[in-house]
Amino acid sequence: MTIGEGDVAATTARRSPADRVRAYLGGDGRVIERILFVVTLVIVGYLVLAPLAFLVYNTFVGPAGPTVDAVIAAAQADGAGEMLVNSLIFAAGSAVVAMIPGTALAYLTIRTNAPLKPILFAISLVPLIIPGILFTVAWVYLLSGRIGVINKALEALGFGFLSFDVFSMGGMILVEGLHMSPIVFLLMAAAFRSLDPSLEESALMSGAGLSSVIRRITLPLVRPALLAALLVMVVRALEGFETPAILGIPEGTFVLTSRIFLALSTFPVRYDLAGAYSLGLVLITFIMLALYRWFNRQSERYQVITGKGYRPHTLELGRWKWPIGVLFVVYFVLVVVSPLAILVYMSLLPFYTPPSIDMLHLMSLDNYLRMFHLRDVAGALRNSFVLAISSATIVMILMAVAAWVVVRSRVRFRYGLDALSMTPLSFPGVVIGVALIFLYLRFPLDIYATLWILLIAYVTQFLPYGMRYTSASMFQVGRELEESAAMSGAGWRQTFQRIVLPLIFPGLLAGWIYIMIVSVRQLSSSILLYAPGTEVFSVLMWQLYTDGYTTTLAAVGVSTVFVLMLLAALAHRIGSRVGVRVA
C-alpha cells in the first residue's frame, strides 16, 4: 500500500508542465468543458482583474518603489473629509428617498386592489429609458432656484416660501432618489409577489388587524429583500455620476465620483488622487455588494427561482382605493410626465424661456431638423451605434459560453468564473474609466484614445448583465434536454448548436437589447475615456449641456428617450418570456 502511494507521488512530481496540461484536460471527454472554462476564465479574468491590478499598482507604486503617498495626498487633499461625508449623505439619503415610495407602491400594487396598476409598471422602465443626465437636466429646469418652472409657479401662486433650489445636497438626493425609486419598486414587487398570501391570511384568521399583519408578518418576511434593495440603492447612488456632477459641482458639493472626474479633467491632472479615491470607492461598493449577495441568499433560500405565481389574492382597500389611485398619478407625474414634458417643451424652443402663452408662437421643430446636420451629432451617433452593437454582441457570446460552463459543466472552480463575471457590478463607471486609463497608458497596445478602449470598458461593465441573462435562460433548459442529445449521439458542438443555443436564444436576444440600451445611457466611464472623434451620445449630451446648447440637448434627449423606449419595450417583451426582468 505504502509503496503504491510512493509511486504515485513520484510520478506526479516528475510530470512536465505539458503532461500536467494533458492530465488536466484528461482523456474522458471533459476536454471541451475544461478548454472552454480556461478560455473564458482567461478573457473574463483579464477584463476584470487587469484594470483592478493597475489601479492598485498605480496607487501604491510610485517611480521610487512602493509608496502610500497617493493615499496620504488623497486624505489631505482640500475638502477630502467633507467629500467623503457628502458621499455617504448623498448615498444614504437618495437610497431612503428611493426606498419609501418604491416599497409602498410595490406593496400596494402587488398586495392590494389599488387601481391604475399598469402605470406603475410603465414607470418602472424610467431609469432605463431616461438617461440620468437627461433626468437631471430636466430637474434643473423644473426646480432650479432662479428659472425652475415649479419654483416660478409656486411664487406666482404666493407659495414662494416653498420654493427649493435643486443645486444643493437636498436637490441631489431628491433627483437621484426619484430616478432610482422605480428600481426599488421592481425589486420589492418581486419580493411581495413571491410571498405566499396564505401566510398573511392565516395571520388575519388568527385575529390580527391589517396593520399588525403588515408589521408582524409581511415586513419581517420581506426584510432580507428590503435590506438587499437598500444596499443596491446605496451602491447605485455611490456609483452615480450624472446627478452629483450636474447639481453638485457648480455649488462645490463634491462626492467621490465627481471628485474623481474633476481630478482627471482639470489642470493639473491628479492621477494619484483619482486612483486613491477610485480604490476607496470600489472597496466600499465591493463590501456593500458582498453584503447584498448575503442578504439575497437569505431571502431566496426557500424561494422557487422560476417564480411560480401564487394564487393572486389581493387585499380590499375599500374607501382608500381612489385616494391611493391619486397617489399613483402624482408619482407618475413627478417621475415621468414632468421631466419628459419639460424636455419636450425645451426641444421646441430656439432658446430657453420659462413657459408662458407668449412662447407658443416661437415653438417649432427646428431643433429636431437641425440636430442631424451637426457634425458632432452624426459622429456621436455612429460611435454609440458601433459600440452598442459590438459590446452587446461580444458580451452575449462570451457569457453564453461562460454561463454554460457555470451551469452545466462539472469543472472545478466553475463558480469562480461566475463570481468573476459578476464582479464588475461593484465597479463604478468612473472607476473603470480611471483603471483603464492607467492600464492602457502603460500597455504596449496602442488603443488609448480610440473606440477600442471604450469597447473594453463597456464589455467589462456589462459582463454581469450578460451573465444574468444567459445563466437565467440556461437554468430553464433542463439538463436532460442536453443529456438526451448526447444519448442520441450528438457531440458537444452539435448539442450546443442545435439544442442549447436555439433554446436560450430569446434570453440572448433580450440581454443583447438590454446591453444596447445601457450602453447608450452609459456616461460615467465614457466621459473619462473619450477623445476628440470618439465622443459617444451620452458624452455629446454632456457637452451640449455644459456648453449651454440646452434646447438642442432637449431635442437630442427626446429622440434618445423615444428610441430607448422602443428598445426597452422589446427587451421587456422578450425578457419576460425567459424570466429576466429589465431593471
Add this chain to the structure above:
Amino acid sequence: MLIVRDLIKSFAGSARSDRVQAVDGVSFEVAQGEFFTLLGPSGCGKTTTLRSIAGLERPDEGFISVGGRVVLDSTARKFVQPNHRGIGMVFQSYAIWPHMTVFENVAFPLRVGKARFSGPDLRSRVIETLRLVRLDALADRPATTLSGGQQQRLALARALVFEPVLMLLDEPLSNLDAKLRESMRFELKRLQTERNLTTIYVTHDQAEALALSTRVAVMNEGRIEQLGTPDEVYDRPATSFVADFIGSANLLPGRVTAVSRTDMRVDVVGGPLVVGPGDFAIGDNCLVAIRPEHIEIRSPDRDHDPNDREGVVLAAAFVGQSVDYEIQVQTVTVRCRTPAAIRLPSGSTVTVHLVASRCIALPATRERQAGVGTA
C-alpha cells in the same frame, strides 16, 4: 450483453469533507433480449447506476461493457463518451426538445450520430419508428403540443430510431396518471418483445417491476440486496429490506427453536410459529416476514393451530377489492389484507392465522434489530 462489475460512485455531500456513496459495489450481467429492472426507493443508487451505463455519470471505479465493447474500465482509465456508446435512453422528464416538431425530435439522432441519414432514407426511418409508437399522424406537430402519454411515446421513438444495442428507461411511467401508466406498461412490453430489445429499466414502483421484468435487482443504499426473477424476489425475499419494500411484508422478530428439512419453529409473539425452511441454527435471532395477504382472519371457534394468534382490530381501511386491517397481537401490530366481504369493527377480538408456507425467516440485520423495539 451488458456486464457491470464493481461499480462505485460517490458524490460530494453537504459538508465539505463528506462523500455520499451513491453506488457501492454494484455488479450484474444482462443477457440479450432481457428486460432487466433496477428497483428501489429514491436514493438507493438505481438512477446513478443507469446513468453510469449511459455514460452520463463517470463512476469512481468499475467496469462496464455493452455488447462485448468495453465502455468503462477504471483500471485502464477508459471512458467512452455517452454519444459514442450507441445506447438509447428515455428520461424521466422525457426531455423532448421543445423547439422541434415531433418529426425533428425523432430525426435528430439520425442527423448527428455516427451513421447519418438524409433525404427519403431519413424520412422513411423516422416515419416507420413513429408508426411503431402510433405517432405517425402527428409527425409535423410541434412537440410541445403532445399530451403526456404521447410525449412519452415520442421519447421512446427517439431512443429507438437509431436501433440502439441497449435501451435505458429511467422511470418513464412515473409522470403519467394511473390509467395511462397501465396501458403504457403493456405497450412498453410489446415493443420490447417485438424488437427483442435488451432493456434496463429503473423504477421505484414494485408492481411495474414485477409486471415487466424478466429479472429484477432490488437496490438499497447503493447495493443490490437481491437479484432474481419477479417470482423469486416476491416469494422468496432474501433480506428483510426486500420483503418490506416489495409487498410491504410484516416483519416479526423471533428466535429459532427447532429446525427440520421441511420447516422451522420460531418463537414469535406468544409461542412457536411454523415457518418455511431456512439456513438457521437453533438459537439464532431472525425476522419472520409475512405479507398482509397471507394472514387470514379466522373465526375463534376453530381447532387450535400453532400459527394462530389472538388479536384486536385497531383500524380498518376499505381499499376496493379488499379491506386492510391493522391488528394488535400482543406487543406488535400486524397488517393483514382480507377480501372485502369480511368486515370487522374496530375493537373486535379476532384470530389471525399466519400461513406457515408463506412465513419466511430472514436474517435479523443490524438496522432491523434497532428498529424492531419500536415497531
